[in-house]
Amino acid sequence: MNGRIAALNEIRLGRRPFLAGLGVAAGGLAGGLSLEAGDAFAAAPGSPSFSPNVFVHIAPDGEVTLVCHRSEMGQGVRSSLPVLLADELGADMARVKISQADGDAVYGDQNTDGSSSIRGHYDSTRRIAATARSMLVNAAAKRWGVKPESLVARHHRVEHAASGRSMGFGELVALAQREPIPKPETVRLRPDVELEHVGKELPHLDAKAFVTGAAPFGADVRVPGMLVAVIARPPVVGGRVLGFDREAALAVRGVRHVVQLPEPKKPYVFQSWGGVAVIADDTWAALKGRAALAVRWEHGENASYDSEKYRDTLKASARAPGTALRQLGDAPAALATAARTVEAEYYLPHLPHAPMEPPVALAHVAGGRCEVWAATQNPQAARREAARALGMDEKDVTVHVTFLGGGFGRKSKADFVSEAVLLSREVNAPVRVQWTREDDVRHDYYHTVSQQRLVAGLGADGKLVAWHHRSAFPPIGSLFGSAPRPTAGDFQQGVLDLALDVPNVLSEACEAPAHVRIGWLRSVYNIFHSFASNCFIDEIAHARGADPRAVMLEVFGPARRIATPDELGVKELRNYGGSLTEYPVDVGRLRGVVERVTEISGWSQREKKGRSLGLAAHRSFHSYVAVVASVAQAPNGKLAVDEAWVAIDAGKILNPDRVRAQMEGSVIFGMSLAFHGAITMREGATVQSNFRDYRLVRIGDAPRAIHVHIEPSDELSGGAGEPGVPPVAPAIANAVFALTGKRVRDLPLNLAFDV
Amino acid sequence: MTETGWTTLQFRVNGVAREVEVDPEMPILWVLRDVLGLTGTKYGCGQALCGACSVHLDDHVIRSCCTPVRRAQGRSITTIEGLSEDGSHPLQRAWVELGVPQCGYCQAGQIMTAAALLRQRPQPTDEQIEQSLAGNLCRCGTYTRIRAAVKRAAGL
Numbered sequence: 001m002n003g004r005i006a007a008l009n010e011i012r013l014g015r016r017p018f019l020a021g022l023g024v025a026a027g028g029l030a031g032g033l034s035l036e037a038g039d040a041f042a043a044a045p046g047s048p049s050f051s052p053n054v055f056v057h058i059a060p061d062g063e064v065t066l067v068c069h070r071s072e073m074g075q076g077v078r079s080s081l082p083v084l085l086a087d088e089l090g091a092d093m094a095r096v097k098i099s100q101a102d103g104d105a106v107y108g109d110q111n112t113d114g115s116s117s118i119r120g121h122y123d124s125t126r127r128i129a130a131t132a133r134s135m136l137v138n139a140a141a142k143r144w145g146v147k148p149e150s151l152v153a154r155h156h157r158v159e160h161a162a163s164g165r166s167m168g169f170g171e172l173v174a175l176a177q178r179e180p181i182p183k184p185e186t187v188r189l190r191p192d193v194e195l196e197h198v199g200k201e202l203p204h205l206d207a208k209a210f211v212t213g214a215a216p217f218g219a220d221v222r223v224p225g226m227l228v229a230v231i232a233r234p235p236v237v238g239g240r241v242l243g244f245d246r247e248a249a250l251a252v253r254g255v256r257h258v259v260q261l262p263e264p265k266k267p268y269v270f271q272s273w274g275g276v277a278v279i280a281d282d283t284w285a286a287l288k289g290r291a292a293l294a295v296r297w298e299h300g301e302n303a304s305y306d307s308e309k310y311r312d313t314l315k316a317s318a319r320a321p322g323t324a325l326r327q328l329g330d331a332p333a334a335l336a337t338a339a340r341t342v343e344a345e346y347y348l349p350h351l352p353h354a355p356m357e358p359p360v361a362l363a364h365v366a367g368g369r370c371e372v373w374a375a376t377q378n379p380q381a382a383r384r385e386a387a388r389a390l391g392m393d394e395k396d397v398t399v400h401v402t403f404l405g406g407g408f409g410r411k412s413k414a415d416f417v418s419e420a421v422l423l424s425r426e427v428n429a430p431v432r433v434q435w436t437r438e439d440d441v442r443h444d445y446y447h448t449v450s451q452q453r454l455v456a457g458l459g460a461d462g463k464l465v466a467w468h469h470r471s472a473f474p475p476i477g478s479l480f481g482s483a484p485r486p487t488a489g490d491f492q493q494g495v496l497d498l499a500l501d502v503p504n505v506l507s508e509a510c511e512a513p514a515h516v517r518i519g520w521l522r523s524v525y526n527i528f529h530s531f532a533s534n535c536f537i538d539e540i541a542h543a544r545g546a547d548p549r550a551v552m553l554e555v556f557g558p559a560r561r562i563a564t565p566d567e568l569g570v571k572e573l574r575n576y577g578g579s580l581t582e583y584p585v586d587v588g589r590l591r592g593v594v595e596r597v598t599e600i601s602g603w604s605q606r607e608k609k610g611r612s613l614g615l616a617a618h619r620s621f622h623s624y625v626a627v628v629a630s631v632a633q634a635p636n637g638k639l640a641v642d643e644a645w646v647a648i649d650a651g652k653i654l655n656p657d658r659v660r661a662q663m664e665g666s667v668i669f670g671m672s673l674a675f676h677g678a679i680t681m682r683e684g685a686t687v688q689s690n691f692r693d694y695r696l697v698r699i700g701d702a703p704r705a706i707h708v709h710i711e712p713s714d715e716l717s718g719g720a721g722e723p724g725v726p727p728v729a730p731a732i733a734n735a736v737f738a739l740t741g742k743r744v745r746d747l748p749l750n751l752a753f754d755v
Numbered sequence: 756m757t758e759t760g761w762t763t764l765q766f767r768v769n770g771v772a773r774e775v776e777v778d779p780e781m782p783i784l785w786v787l788r789d790v791l792g793l794t795g796t797k798y799g800c801g802q803a804l805c806g807a808c809s810v811h812l813d814d815h816v817i818r819s820c821c822t823p824v825r826r827a828q829g830r831s832i833t834t835i836e837g838l839s840e841d842g843s844h845p846l847q848r849a850w851v852e853l854g855v856p857q858c859g860y861c862q863a864g865q866i867m868t869a870a871a872l873l874r875q876r877p878q879p880t881d882e883q884i885e886q887s888l889a890g891n892l893c894r895c896g897t898y899t900r901i902r903a904a905v906k907r908a909a910g911l
Contacts, residue, residue, distance in 0.1 A: 041900040074858030074895045084843070210859030211866060213795015213835035217859075222796035228789070253759040282789035283798075284781040356799050356807055356860040356894045382766040405797070405860025406894050437800040517772035657854050661897070665857055668896025691892060700885040702898035 004651035014584035050173040052181050054106050055085060055125075056132040062156060064089070065097045070117040071377045072100075072206065073355075073407035074665070075721045077117045079205040081125055084654055087197045088129035091169065098205065103379025103399035112377040113412045113520065113575065115621040115719025118654050122717050127184035132176075134187050139175035140167050147687055152370035154194075202655050206403075218360035218375030218402045219434060226362065226430040227256060229423050230286040233275035233443050236684035237268070237516050237703030238300035241276060248292040249278050254285025257427045258293070258300045261419065267481035268517055270385045270414040273443055281639060283434055297303070303684040307449065307513035310681075311347060314451035314512055317472040318345065322508035325491045326469075328569035329504035331457075334466035338457030342543050344536055346454075347746040348528040350679040351447035352694060353521055357405020358440040363420035364430035365390065370397045370421055375404040377412040385414035386421045394602040408669075409520035413445050420581075426634050441694055442686040445519025446679055448473045451512075457504070464555060466504040469495060469527065474514035480632050484513035486525075489582045493575045494529030494726065497619060499587045501557020505569050516681065522669060523722035526620045530726030531742030531747070535618035538734040539743065548615055548734065549598050556617075558586030574620050583622045584715060589649045590619055590714070593626035596709055597647035601628035607738065611642060612736025616727035621719030623650040627667070627727040630703075637754045639739075641732060645707045646724060651715035663708040663724045670728020672697045673753040677748050695750075766827040768793065769837025779825035783817070786824045795835040795863050799892070806891030809864035810834045816871040818890070826888045835863035837865060838870060845908035846870055849885050853904045857895035865891045869905050 010634040066082040082098045085091075091614045101107050109120065141148040144165055150293065152159050159166040192198075209215035234240060243679040257279040264271040278289035294335035335341055340572030357653045361374035363386070370390060376382045379399045387394040404411055416433055424431040435443075475486045486509040488496065497509045521527070534552075541551035562585040565572050575583055594617045596674040597603075606613035610632050617626035630643040646663040653659055676695035680687045688694040733744045749755050763776045768791060775790050782801075787793045787810070788861060796819060801806030803818035811833040812826070831853045838844050842851075846866050849855075856862045872879055874889040879887070884905050893901070 072858075074856075076857070204851070204854040204856065206859065207854060207856050208842050208847075208863050210856040211835075211847040211850045212839075213793075213863045215859055216794070217797070219788075219798065222792065222794075253761065282781075282785060284778065284785040284789070288778075354894060355796070356858065356892065358799075401859075404858060406858045408894075434798075437802070437805075541895075554838065639768055661854060661857055661900075665896035668898060669894075690802050691800050692802065696892055696894060697896070697898075698892065699888045699898040699901060702896070702902075704881070704899075706899050 007227040032392045050132070050176045052132045052135055053128055055128045055445050056089065057171055058132070058169050060173045062095060062168050063097060064091045064095055064169065065099050067099050067101050067107070069101040069110050071112040071379070071401050071404055071407065073112065073377060073404035073411070075117070075662060076204060076655060077112070079202060080655040080658060081117060081121060083197050083202055084122070084125050085129040087195045087500040088126045089133050090155065091196055092156040093197070093400070095156055100401050102401065103376070103383040105380060110378065110380050111412060112407070113335055114410065115722040116135060116577070117353040119622055119717045119719050120577070122652070122654070124184070126189050127187060128171070130187040131182055134182055135176045135179040136169060136172050138179050139172050142354070143175060147253070171643050173474065179693050183350065198654055199652070199656065201657055201701070204657070215403050217357055217405050218373070219357065221362050221373040221402060223362065223430045224366060227279045227281065228283045228286050228433060229277045229279045229429065229431050230283070230290045230436065231261065231275045231277045231296045231433065231439070232290050233273045233417060234299070235442065236299040237302050238272065239303070240300060240657070241292070242296040242298050244276050244293045244295040248294065249289040252280070252285055252292060254281040255289040255403060256290045258279055259423055261422060261428050267479060269480055270381065270418060272389070272415055272419040272422060277419070277428055279423060279431060285436070287436070299684055302515045303527065305681050305684040307350065307681040310515070311451070314449065314472045315345065316513055318451045318453045318470045320510065322470055322472070322510035323485060324506060324508050325347055325488050326496050326505055326507035326569045331466045331468045331504040331506035332515050333458040334504035335455060335468060338465055339460040340458050341455055342458065342540050343453070343455040344539055344745055346452045346528070346532040346693060348450050348531060349677070349747065350449045350516070351408035351521055351673055351677045352441050352444040352679050353408040354440065354696065355404070355406025355408055355410055358437055359411065359416035360432065360434055361417045361420040362430060363417070363424040365421055365425040366428070368396060372397070372399045372417055372421065373402055374399060375402050375411055375412065376416050376417065377409070378405065378408045378414065381412070382414040382417040385418050389418045390421055390425060408522040409524070410444065413519060427543045437691070438689045441689050445479065445517045447521035447527065448475065448518045452528065452532040454532060456486055456536065458540070458544070462546070467500055467502045469507045470510050471495060472510035473525070473528070474512045474518050474521060478514035479520055485509055485511045485658050488570065488572065489574050490525055492576070493525035493620065494533065494568045494618065495567060496573055497575065497585050498533055499556040499562065499585055501555060501617070515684070523620060523725040526618060526722070526726040527673065530616065530618040531730045534618065534727065534730030535733050535745065538614070538737065544738070547595065549603055552589055552594060552615065552617065555588050556590055559591055561586050578622060585619060586624070589624045590617060593617060593624045593647040593649050596711060597626040597628050597645050600647070600707060600709055603628065603646040612735050612738035614731045614733065614738060616730035616734060618723070618726040620723045620726055622716070623648060623718030623720065623723040623724045625727055627731040629728070629731040629735045631732060631739050635740060639736060639749065639753050639755050641703050642699060643705050644703045645709070647709045647711060648720070648724065649711035649713055650718040650720050650723070651713050653710060653719045654717070659710055659720045660708045662720045665707045666724025667706050667728055668697050670725050671701065671732065674729035674732045674747060675749050686724040758792065762825070764824060764828050766829060767831040769833060770830060773815050777824060780823045781910070783810065783819035783822045783827055783832065787819065787832070793834050793836055797860055797863060801863065803890070805861070806868060807861050807864040809867040809891065811867060811871060814871070816868050838866065844870065846904065848874070849904040849908040853900050853907065854899040855897050855904050857897055861891060861893045865893065865901055869908070872905070875908055878911060879905065
């Protein structure tokens with residue numbers, strides 16, 4: 001008896017304890033609320049609390065519990081959306097508790113992806129709170145026999161200024177419970193001037209939990225009897241187990257079980273990857289057991305995949321006509337008669353996500369129920385995948401969401417949850433699946449590899465008469481069984497929505513079959529589309545001997561709101577889920593961030609001794625970001641970004657400091673992929689394995705200063721988590737050219753430079 | 756020593772005497788997390804490449820993911836949970852004031868490393884901060900704020 005399990009902490013997360021405290025019956029939740037449909041959720045009869053919907057709960061003592069339904073992975077959503085709820089409600093943040101939602105469709109969309117938490121939930125969040133507020137106000141109005149319009153809800157009270165009367169939220173609970181629940185679309189929102197917190201400097205509500213080690217991440221959850229699994233996975237996608245040494249693994253003290261996982265079937269989606277799990281009392285024993293397994297593999301159909309050779313395949317593909325997805329005028333004819341042409345090809349490799357916390361999930365399957373605790377960006381997808389893998393009904397699966405030690409798109413896939421639930425059922429105990437860093441780097445859903453070819457036709461005056469863009473990359477759709485060719489949905493990211501004041505435009509999607517699992521990585525296809533278009537504009541400028549800033553503004557054209565697909569030359573634009581009328585390609589805003597960032601960075605003096613500036617700008621996720629990077633070369637030849645400037649126009653901003661933090665982080669993220677980022681495959685298997693051969697930017701490489709300017713705006717909110725990334729790498733590459741005269745068209749930069 | 760090589764070891768963790776019966780080669784990281792239930796110290800790479808697992812062994816920063824627990828015998832380990840009673844260490848306060856953490860996962864390791872730096876060099880230069888924290892990765896990219904927060908904690 002080592003006593004070790006008994007010594008473990010027990011941490012309970014999620015809705016259940018909190019619901020028990022509020023006396024809300026879980027059955028009521030399963031009844032279903034669709035906020036989109038304008039339904040509402042009444043508190044269970046006899047509940048002491050006022051819960052007009054699943055997001056807002058007010059206890060008789062006045063404590064307000066607000067539910068955050070989006071996953072916290074560093075973007076600060078828990079310090080943002082609940083603050084908007086509190087502000088609209090009139091609650092005092094000091095008396096607010098934030099609860100993390102489980103995965104459940106009652107909360108609406110929980111897929112924390114696509115930089116959508118604020119831009120997609122700003123209005124609905126306010127309506128949820130306004131619903132609760134109006135019921136509190138109506139209750140007080142009845143009590144006092146006054147008109148609701150004569151009352152205000154603020155500082156945790158409802159006040160009647162005329163008579164000086166007021167009641168606290170807690171005192172109003174019992175009365176508010178008797179009020180009818182208005183439809184969210186009918187409630188009146190506060191005028192913006194009444195919002196006390198929105199747009200102000202807000203505290204980071206989870207910061208203290210992070211700096212004391214108290215915040216529970218995926219691997220920190222403990223339940224009694226829990227075992228730890230590590231898995232030996234096939235090195236090549238589609239590979240299978242031929243044999244392994246079960247007894248050697250079981251001989252390791254602490255190892256309890258060795259379980260072979262089912263082989264996934266195409267399309268792979270979020271299924272477990274297969275392989276052999278070693279399940280032990282603790283992580284160390286599981287790791288030792290796995291090392292003893294000596295698995296023999298059959299590598300399968302992707303065993304010949306070699307990323308260096310594949311590069312030639314992609315290059316050939318981008319040199320041949322593809323599917324035209326954007327057409328204005330007649331680009332081939334205009335190119336044939338242009339005074340001169342400029343052309344260039346760009347290659348960006350696969351990238352891993354490498355969140356600091358590798359994937360991890362804990363599952364307990366017992367008694368016809370399944371309970372999961374996971375660091376997941378998409379708890380509803382995790383719930384669906386768990387139910388699918390187990391053949392259970394979703395209603396019998398609960399997914400609690402922990403803090404995520406980074407996500408970047410990796411944790412929107414539920415494969416690690418699938419592994420945990422299968423293993424828990426198999427060994428009849430709670431099982432935590434712990435991925436090692438090597439597992440993470442070798443078995444990721446990689447950012448795709450891309451080859452692009454751009455040709456510009458210039459008139460005698462130097463102005464662009466034609467723009468021809470081909471892009472070849474295995475699309476994420478391949479994970480779900482799609483054709484091996486990018487779609488218009490993929491091309492919306494920086495190709496179809498690129499602002500071009502050019503009469504003849506042709507954009508083509510070229511074939512590219514996938515040989516690894518492809519997935520979303522922070523800003524996705526924008527990474528390489530922004531790289532190519534921004535570097536290409538810089539190349540055109542230098543070919544003309546002109547200022548890149550001036551040429552960029554000329555290519556984007558005059559300020560205008562492009563609000564129809566016709567103007568872009570496309571059939572339709574997915575436009576990040578927003579209509580073009582509401583979220584046009586606003587060239588004025590794009591120009592605005594370019595003008596701002598070049599002003600604050602001192603662009604007019606861009607060639608100073610020892611350093612040069614590079615510029616890039618990009619629209620994505622309904623936001624506009626421009627970056628200027630200053631690149632310097634040390635006496636030993638090493639290149640470094642010593643300073644960077646970011647201007648962002650993300651419309652209305654809820655939490656400016658977290659937006660600044662996202663821009664700072666985006667610069668570092670973009671630097672990592674620009675300088676070091678490359679995953680390569682040999683014989684179908686990933687060559688890199690850990691931070692030794694997959695390098696990331698370290699503190700000594702970080703700029704001494706990253707200046708972030710947030711453009712004041714009343715436009716609809718755009719995203720912030722991703723839009724900062726796309727302009728960073730091209731700004732660096734353009735600065736590198738300005739400094740060294742060497743044009744980099746293939747990333748990472750460490751192929752050509754000492755970095 | 757038992758037949759499987761396990762042994763009983765005694766050391767202090769955050770001032771509390773502990774005795775564990777474990778594989779003496781088990782890294783301190785897993786002893787802290789899996790045996791003692793102190794989960795503030797994080798796994799990031801298992802190869803001393805990222806610093807997420809940084810703790811103090813006596814007065815020195817170590818990468819607990821690669822340090823076998825036998826090396827702790829008779830010594831004293833300090834983790835993020837023991838850096839201060841209530842999160843009031845100057846570094847912890849500066850981290851909160853400047854909103855350093857994004858996802859938060861690497862920050863315990865960053866702070867433990869910085870705490871050892873400040874003990875040795877109460878007023879570090881930028882270069883000293885960078886040198887000391889060179890082994891601590893932050894994928895969210897909070898480096899500029901980390902630098903600023905170390906300086907604030909140092910009263911610079």
